[in-house]
Amino acid sequence: MAKKDHDTADTRLARLILALRSQGVSDSGVLNAIETTPREAFTPDLFKARAFEDSALPIACGQTISQPFIVGLMTQALKVDKRDRVLEIGTGSGYQTTILSKLSRLVYTVERYRTLMREAEARFKTLGLTNVITRFGDGGEGWPEQAPFDRIMVTAAASDEPKALLSQLKPKGILVAPIGRGPVQSLRRYTGDGKGGFEIEALTDVRFVPLLDGVAKEL
Numbered sequence: 214m215a216k217k218d219h220d221t222a223d224t225r226l227a228r229l230i231l232a233l234r235s236q237g238v239s240d241s242g243v244l245n246a247i248e249t250t251p252r253e254a255f256t257p258d259l260f261k262a263r264a265f266e267d268s269a270l271p272i273a274c275g276q277t278i279s280q281p282f283i284v285g286l287m288t289q290a291l292k293v294d295k296r297d298r299v300l301e302i303g304t305g306s307g308y309q310t311t312i313l314s315k316l317s318r319l320v321y322t323v324e325r326y327r328t329l330m331r332e333a334e335a336r337f338k339t340l341g342l343t344n345v346i347t348r349f350g351d352g353g354e355g356w357p358e359q360a361p362f363d364r365i366m367v368t369a370a371a372s373d374e375p376k377a378l379l380s381q382l383k384p385k386g387i388l389v390a391p392i393g394r395g396p397v398q399s400l401r402r403y404t405g406d407g408k409g410g411f412e413i414e415a416l417t418d419v420r421f422v423p424l425l426d427g428v429a430k431e432l
């Protein structure tokens with residue numbers, strides 16, 4: 214352990230990328246986006262030393278920044294193209310948003326905590342991201358004014374099939390979301406068949422905070 218404490222940030226990042234590869238994140242675009250996104254900029258001071266660990270970490274408002282492997286897996290599963298307009302539900306720290314912004318044309322992201330939204334906006338500014346549009350609101354309702362989207366990613370667990378969000382997807386679009394009520398949910402990919410139906414795949418088990426109704430009353 215002592216040795217690890219003296220590793221440079223580059224070494225820790227390289228080790229993290231290797232760990233993601235060994236778990237099946239193979240898309241070079243996704244790996245490159247993760248490699249060029251400073252995760253420590255998205256974690257609270259208390260946890261910065263652990264930013265390169267492959268684990269979820271606490272952020273403000275009782276929420277979490279996702280585990281890098283899950284971010285890699287979900288981003289890869291979404292098959293994002295440079296021309297895509299992407300809707301993300303659950304901005305949180307903005308880490309996943311930043312990865313998506315590097316792989317797509319435009320990211321619309323919705324968060325129900327004002328504090329998290331403001332902190333994430335400040336990070337996007339510092340990082341010089343120009344293709345992220347934020348909204349404080351209930352992401353369960355999607356973003357009807359900007360629909361339809363090529364891709365939708367939900368980073369909080371929906372209790373059931375997210376019908377409102379699926380209705381805002383292009384006919385051949387892809388939505389990735391954790392689905393389930395319990396502490397462990399099923400990560401599902403919905404791929405539009407072009408005729409109003411979806412192919413549904415269960416990718417793996419995941420643990421996400423729940424997708425809650427309405428905006429948070431507290432800050």
Ligand code: SAH
Binds near residue numbers: 303323369
């Ligand atoms: N993608 C984030 C992880 C976010 S954790 C990251 O990389 O840091 C899930 C986030 O979803 C939390 O910030 C939570 O407040 C938010 N959330 C939960 N329900 C929501 C809803 N209905 N609308 C918008 N955001 C929601």
